[in-house]
Amino acid sequence: MTKAISVAGLHKAFGRTRALDGLDLTVATGEVHGFLGPNGAGKSTTIRVLLGLLRADSGAAELLGGDPWADAVTLHRRIAYVPGDVTLWRNLSGGEVIDLYGRLRGGLHRERRAELIERFELDPTKKGRTYSKGNRQKVALVAAFASDAELLILDEPTSGLDPLMEEVFRDCVLEARDAGRTVLLSSHILSEVEALCDRVSIIRKGRNVESGTLAELRHLTRTSISAELVGPLNGLAQLPGVHDVQSQGSQVRLQADTDKLDAVLRSLATSGVRSLTATPPTLEELFLRHYTTDEANAR
Amino acid sequence: MNRQLAGTGALLRLALRRDRVMMPVWVLVTSLLVTSMPRSLSTVYGTAAERAQAAATMNANSSMRALYGPVFSDSLGGLTAWRAGVVGAVLAAVMSLVIVVRHTRDEEETGRQEMLSAAMVGRRAPLTAALLAAVVADAAVGLVIAGRLAGQGAPGALALGLAVAGTGLVFATVAALAAQLTESARAAKGIAAAALGAAFVLRAAGDSGSADGESALVWVSPLGWVEHVRAFGGERWWVLALFAAAVTVQAVLAYALTGRRDVGMSFLAARPGPAEGRLGGVGALAWRLQRGSVFGWSAGFLVAGLVFGGMAEGAADLVGDNEKTRQIIERMGGQTALTDAFLAAMAGMLGLVAALYIVASVLRLSGEESAQRAEPLLAHPVGRLAWAGGHLAVAFGGSALILAVGGLGLGLGHGQGVADTAGVIGACLAQLPAVWTIGAVAVLLYGVAPRLAAVAWAVAGAALALGWVGPALNVPQSVMNLSPFAHLPKLPGAAEVAWAPLLVLTALAAAAAAAGLAALRRRDLAG
Incomplete structure (x- = not known):
């Protein structure tokens, strides 16, 4: 099994708060990995370490065979990221943002972009603040799925999507997996995790408390x-x-x-x-x- | 009506709680700047005869009138009102407009207002609470001024305090109006600040053209009313009614608008944009985000340059024979040839104001980071240096552009031909090393301690205060030297351009900016 993400003993403190306290996480290449935990467990902190936005205090992290901090820029060519709370520039249209993100990664598929905009029913001519939360989310999702990134890092990407769009999202994730891409999906929606994820990791207070396939986890109960x-x-x-x-x-x-x-x-x-x-x-x-x-x- | 105002008290307490540091600091700086004047002035002009002569000379000199307005009384109080009245009023105006936009449009733009408005909060409560917060701050400024200057004459102190507070409230209501018109807090602040700049330029132009301040240009400017109150110089109390009238009209308009629109929406609605974008990278994005403000500042500098350039000839006609006046102008402009000295002083003023531009522009980095718009960008193959570099190019290059445009305005306004205009543009560009130094301090602060990035405003403000008020107050040269602007050659007019300080400042700026960027590469991004 080749590993897309492998994290061991990760520590990160913000002042006196210990956000990560020896976190382990392994994501195999080509799998959809559910990343679960209560609010404040350290999911977003882990993701931000993986994106090279935060520097871990100690521990080892490897992303697509590279160091997420030192090789951030080169690694990011192979990664697409959707934050849980998408903020857009007020005077740029959704279409402009999608194309900007695409160009920054070195181009995106025009047909796939058009197809995704249609499937997500997104109006790309609206400007930043006039989008609802769900529609801002769609802008980021279209940009991510229209790329050919090997690894998709999705941080609660469906908060704000309606059930129909959630369905479209699930299809997109499964298509990405079928195309051999790896997905790290942080989510609170358990039905979504159940439907999509090959394996899950549950973290609490900055530590991994359980990892495995859903069947394995069920077995333990x-x-x-x-x-x-x-x-x-x-x-x-x-x-x-x-x-x-x-x-x-x-x-x-x-x-x-x-x-x-x-x-x-x-x-x-x-x-x-x-x-x-x-x-x-x-x-x-x-x-x-x-x-x-x-x-x-x-x- | 009652229901429209429900929750005002709670919102006001929230506003005062959020501003518990900013407001007292601003109130103290503004009022103490004004009330420290009598002591500073008495060290420069010790005797009544000296003060009388100084007043006569100042009034005869159009460039001094442009900067500070005419002197109406040569008492210490009168000179205080003359020297610090407009300065204090400008500071109170900036404080008020920041407070009002912060608690109205900013709240709506961030979406926080939605949650508040879902509670027992009336439609007019947010605006009312914001205006009351401004009233609290302006009243505090007025009270401290009136109290601490009472020794110079209670009626004058009261009149000056009321005029300064009144100007603050006029611009509080200007900001209240602007907040209804646009959807972005930045644009609302920009509109209100542009109105303040226009008020200053109108007053300066009117005062340079008339010795008694009776020009129509002065009468249309709220900053002109501060003079017209004539604190300590036979107070004209009825002028205060102008403040009250302006505040009332603007407040009524703002209330009418706020009652007619949706939360979060504005009257200048956003139009749809293109479905496909051509932005090619983070540099293009930075330019796209900041170009509006660059164009706005350029237009402002062009107009200010044209107006000040037009006054330059008048400065030469009225060479004061007071040695002190000459010294003051020399310290600001450096040359005995008063036209050159005037142009040099105006180039210096543009430079000081350009420091505000560069701080605002550099701090866009901080705004993008804390609004979490930087995070998804940096999750792309984009280095932090490339991302920051785009904004810094606009900040540092933009400051060169607006100074060049300001110099062009000064030269055209002065109207003495191409060679002269080129010289004046050069004089404005010679401000750049100092402007860049301030910008580099902002980069350093942002890189090393992003929470303290806003301290860069205090640095620019201190340089502005030293440059504007320092020369007339005999501030020791060692203190003046703390400002990078004190080290610039006085241009135009210097026989030989002193390159050394320009190069040293540029090198310092480069080093500070590099250190800031190095720190940015190493630190965690705010989440």
């Missing part, structure tokens, strides 16, 4: 089961992968590791099952667990 049984429990609590068994009369509640479900259901069946509900882990639960662990620990 537990299914909650509640059942009404006919007979007594048959050694269920001793089974590997079973947690938090609470039994009251014929009612039993428990948590089971998702990959041990088979054994758990067998054991329940031997006791005779009157009713059973099993709740699989939702993606939300998965993330919420990571996002809130800290508060839970603090309590």
